[in-house]
Amino acid sequence: ITLWGMELGLLSMRRGELARFLFKPTYAYGTLGCPPLIPPNATVLFEIELIDFLDSAESDKFCALTAEQQEQFPLEKVLKVAATEREFGNYLFRQNRFCDAKVRYKR
Structure with a gap:
């Protein structure tokens, strides 16, 4: 699964940065969620550390x-x-x- 919110968040980050993102369902798991951990239409909080990336x-x-x-x-x-x-x-x-x-x- 590719989460739009995570992709957009990563685009705003720099190497070595730690960030928190709060994603509405549209940018996370949507109307289906990801049972049993994430219910349908859930707003989710991600904490992401960008350790490294490929710069093309x-x-x-x-x-x-x-x-x-x-x-x-x-x-x-x-x-x-x-x-x-x-x-x-x-x-x-x-x-x-x-x-x-x-x-x-x-x-």
């Missing part, structure tokens, strides 16, 4: 370059981009988002 900004910049520009990129940075893409693809694969994972692996 450098990968995105690299992929936007022409082939000639990519060839001029330092090997160390190319290896970092490749590792980030692989890790991101693995994350998507674990989420059963196979098509999205395939795109990341091919980049």
Whole structure:
């Protein structure tokens, strides 16, 4: 299950930050809840610590370059981009988002 509130909350956080979020049912478990622990239409409190994350900004910049520009990129940075893409693809694969994972692996 992907919770919209958690995804939105994570986007507002920095590495190493600890935050609390109060999510209305629309952004959490909705009308079904998650029995037996979370009843239907429950407002939930999450405490999240963002220990680390994959920053794909450098990968995105690299992929936007022409082939000639990519060839001029330092090997160390190319290896970092490749590792980030692989890790991101693995994350998507674990989420059963196979098509999205395939795109990341091919980049």
